[in-house]
Amino acid sequence: MKPALVISARDNVATALETLERGRAIAIDGATITTIESIPRGHKIAIRAIAAGEAVVKFGSPIGKASVEIAPGAHVHTHNVESGRGRGDLQATAPRRSAKGAEAGEPANAGDEGRLAEPLE
Amino acid sequence: MTSETRFLGYPRPDGRVGVRNHVLVVPTVICSAVVAERIAAAIAPTGSALPHLAGCGQLGPDMHLTHDTLAAYCRHPNVGAVVVVALGCEQVVAQQLAEAARAAGKPADIVAIQSEGGTVRATARGITIAKGFASDLARVDREWCDASSLILSVKCGGSDYTSGIASNPVLGRVADHLVDLGGAAVLGEIAEIMGAEHLLAERASRPEAAARLLRVVSRVEAEAMALGLDIRGTQPSPGNIRGGLTTIEEKSLGATHKGGERTPLADVVAYAAPITAKGLTVMDTPGLDVESVTGMVGGGAQVVVFTTGLGTPTGNPIAPVIKITGNARTAEAMKDNIDLDVSGVIGDTESLDEAAGRLFEQVLSVASGTFTAAERLGHNEFAIHRRNPTI
Numbered sequence: 001m002k003p004a005l006v007i008s009a010r011d012n013v014a015t016a017l018e019t020l021e022r023g024r025a026i027a028i029d030g031a032t033i034t035t036i037e038s039i040p041r042g043h044k045i046a047i048r049a050i051a052a053g054e055a056v057v058k059f060g061s062p063i064g065k066a067s068v069e070i071a072p073g074a075h076v077h078t079h080n081v082e083s084g085r086g087r088g089d090l091q092a093t094a095p096r097r098s099a100k101g102a103e104a105g106e107p108a109n110a111g112d113e114g115r116l117a118e119p120l121e
Numbered sequence: 122m123t124s125e126t127r128f129l130g131y132p133r134p135d136g137r138v139g140v141r142n143h144v145l146v147v148p149t150v151i152c153s154a155v156v157a158e159r160i161a162a163a164i165a166p167t168g169s170a171l172p173h174l175a176g177c178g179q180l181g182p183d184m185h186l187t188h189d190t191l192a193a194y195c196r197h198p199n200v201g202a203v204v205v206v207a208l209g210c211e212q213v214v215a216q217q218l219a220e221a222a223r224a225a226g227k228p229a230d231i232v233a234i235q236s237e238g239g240t241v242r243a244t245a246r247g248i249t250i251a252k253g254f255a256s257d258l259a260r261v262d263r264e265w266c267d268a269s270s271l272i273l274s275v276k277c278g279g280s281d282y283t284s285g286i287a288s289n290p291v292l293g294r295v296a297d298h299l300v301d302l303g304g305a306a307v308l309g310e311i312a313e314i315m316g317a318e319h320l321l322a323e324r325a326s327r328p329e330a331a332a333r334l335l336r337v338v339s340r341v342e343a344e345a346m347a348l349g350l351d352i353r354g355t356q357p358s359p360g361n362i363r364g365g366l367t368t369i370e371e372k373s374l375g376a377t378h379k380g381g382e383r384t385p386l387a388d389v390v391a392y393a394a395p396i397t398a399k400g401l402t403v404m405d406t407p408g409l410d411v412e413s414v415t416g417m418v419g420g421g422a423q424v425v426v427f428t429t430g431l432g433t434p435t436g437n438p439i440a441p442v443i444k445i446t447g448n449a450r451t452a453e454a455m456k457d458n459i460d461l462d463v464s465g466v467i468g469d470t471e472s473l474d475e476a477a478g479r480l481f482e483q484v485l486s487v488a489s490g491t492f493t494a495a496e497r498l499g500h501n502e503f504a505i506h507r508r509n510p511t512i
Binding site: 005016043078 | 281282283285286312315316317319342345346347348349350351353356362365367368369370371374375467468469
């Protein structure tokens with residue numbers, strides 16, 4: 001078993017198939033990447049330098065953007081990758097309903113559009 | 122892949138084929154759920170109840186969804202006969218559910234707690250009816266049926282890093298193979314398509330299906346964003362994050378592999394609505410496992426294949442749910458719940474195609490009557506999706 005798996009040639013991260021201790025040298029596509037921190041099994045390791053704001057790519061598609069510069073060999077996870085989807089917390093306009101309101105039992109959705117009303121033929 | 126393309130099933134008068142022959146005991150409302158469960162338990166495992174939390178106190182769309190989902194189960198090919206258990210004053214109409222079953226060629230009868238004179242009498246009468254149905258069904262033999270009559274629900278839950286690189290690609294190959302044979306697959310969980318919708322839309326066999334998929338994904342994303350919160354922590358879940366999944370995009374890209382690598386997207390349907398297209402249908406379900414499986418089985422899926430990384434027990438009252446994992450530790454730690462271990466794909470001891478061959482054989486075997494782990498353990502989770510408050 002390889003220590004890490006790169007799924008697509010377009011990817012800039014690999015998946016650790018075992019826990020990789022700091023300083024572990026692994027062969028990726030003929031190059032050697034040395035881990036600069038411990039990578040838990042199943043977590044991702046940068047195989048190239050990724051600039052802040054640059055797309056993190058896995059499965060050949062973007063999975064989010066680097067929130068800080070990520071060095072080759074670094075652990076790539078929630079501390080340095082931001083999702084671009086479902087980010088109600090980042091909306092420029094005030095949210096229609098606050099989290100507090102939702103917790104207080106305000107309906108999450110009572111609109112006309114919806115799982116039931118969506119005209120699907 | 123095995124050359125076998127048949128299984129032993131139950132052809133139904135409406136043209137569909139069942140893989141089980143349950144006596145379904147359906148409470149119209151939460152108030153009759155306990156009586157329904159006691160009736161079903163008296164003829165287990167042929168008897169199966171659909172306890173649910175609704176059936177009254179609902180307005181408009183939710184009311185219709187409750188009725189339509191229950192009616193879909195009454196018509197389902199895995200059901201041979203139906204006992205409807207009413208209270209007497211509720212919104213869901215027992216006669217309409219019984220009529221749905223009869224229209225699909227199944228015997229059906231009704232017990233009402235108020236008119237029967239209470240729990241004890243209603244339970245006793247229900248058991249008498251259910252036993253009669255069960256003894257009739259026991260005389261029905263399975264017949265050879267073609268795999269093209271199967272609708273396979275593809276599902277994942279408790280995902281980790283192994284799901285996207287092992288169990289989901291293995292399941293996707295089985296979905297592709299079944300569609301090649303003339304069958305169908307259904308994929309739900311719209312939130313877990315978010316970030317991978319472009320890949321499914323590119324595979325749409327007609328532009329309307331692609332447009333509808335993108336519209337449904339946008340709607341679910343807008344609903345989540347309307348709460349003013351970050352979806353992370355719900356999607357992906359805390360367990361997903363511990364397992365190495367960082368964002369919903371990453372989870373979705375791994376998850377959509379289970380819908381096949383090349384099968385065209387043929388249709389997008391509403392929750393629990395009939396699946397009529399061959400090829401891949403996307404159903405508008407939430408990501409919550411039990412609500413999602415409940416909807417896809419309601420749509421007509423006879424068999425569910427459920428991939429998991431962390432392990433999960435979910436079953437269904439009428440459809441067998443096959444659990445597969447690519448995580449060798451989970452296969453060992455939760456072996457009670459796991460039907461198939463495909464971790465060899467990650468350990469380089471088995472190819473994706475070889476593992477898919479084993480899974481397809483398992484699907485045909487389960488369709489022919491072999492119990493899944495979830496069936497052996499009595500896992501029969503059922504939850505109808507709802508959107509609005511109880512009134």
